[in-house]
Amino acid sequence: MDVLEAIKDRHATRAFDDKAIDDQNLTAIVTDAQRTPSWGNSQPWEVYIATGKSLEQIKSRYAAAAQAGVTEAADLAKAHRGDFSTMANQNMGHWVGTFRPIIEADQTTYWDSRENLYRAPAIAYLVLGQNPNSWSIYDLGAFSQTLSLAATARGVQSLSSYELVKYPDILRQELAVPTDRTIAMGIALGYEKPDKVLNQFRTDRVATQQILHIQH
Template identity: 25%
Template sequence: MLLDRPVGAGTTRSTEAVVAARRSTRAFSDRAIDAAEVRALLRDAARAPSGGNMQPWQAYLLRRPAIERAADAIRATGVAPHRAVWDDYRYYPKRFFGSYDVRRKALGRALYGLLGIERRDTKRMRQQFERNFDFFGAPVGVLMTIDRRLERGSWIDLGMFVQTVVLLAEARGWGTCVQASFAPYHRALRPVLGMEEEEILVCGVAIGHPDHRDPVNALRTERDPTDMWLRQLD
């Protein structure tokens, strides 16, 4: 099983342990990761389920120089993240509601609380958010795209591919963060990546070794009890 490979001297982790350990890493150490190892991870992740074996994902692997060029292109737009226009697709609803909004706000309070950012300190909040565009200091970033002519089922397949990427990274002892924040800046990033017009920029994935000294990496989000979303029929 791919997830049961060694992750340290004399140790292995089960699939269940890898899934349970996965979390969003928002601070990375300066320890390098060989791009060839990431290419191998992406190759393994391509075994993810795919309806009709269409394999609708496209991936751009960025190392540090390319990450800096991408970040520069975003900054050059002069468009702050809270004013960015989601003109290719929307990740979030226009208006949050119900339990979805409750969980989102709880995450924000927990994240900014760890960083010592006060509720009304919008400047520091935006500075933290803008660290997305540097992949939080990770040595490697991957930007994921999909062909705009495909239907929603292919987006599900892309999601399963991304999930497989982050689980295989966790199995290797790496940290990851899946980032929708790049999507509104697709026009600025197209020439940097060489994207075709048919491609929609969906998300980024930061990959690297977590900086365990940074308090932001202590964040562990909660999940609702199973009975709140599972209905069993006998």
């Protein structure tokens, strides 16, 4: 698969098959992502991948914490609609409007999947140093996109989600992440269930003419 095919084929997968991803494939995906351009070649990222029994334990503890009403406390503050620009708010509002009917069409799968970390067979946790600066966060965003594209090229789909990082203390305990690290992002990885409506949804994109400004 070439890079343009991967860009067009990558999409948010919200219901994964339970088929495991072998360690060799996971390592290759991260190795591909290492080609991401980085500010001053700082390469500020680390990757912790949970799979097998480790991930089962995380899923179990997340479910128990949610049921007990434990307050979410992601290392990077959760952004709310009011924190975004008018244009971004409009885009999010449009997305909610188009995605809500998909949820309603398959609510059982949606809520079961979300409450069980999308039943992904592997989750890559992207980690930065303590109090990361804006350039390191930018680099991590670029790294996450490259990782997702590399996964797609190797037949693995993905989903970046706040749900995956909302209980960082659990992740530190289960993955031995040092306390002086910021668990910034989680990316669920796996093989999607093709018959699920959730996985057939594709988000609209703003027309290029609305965001592109070429000056001669």
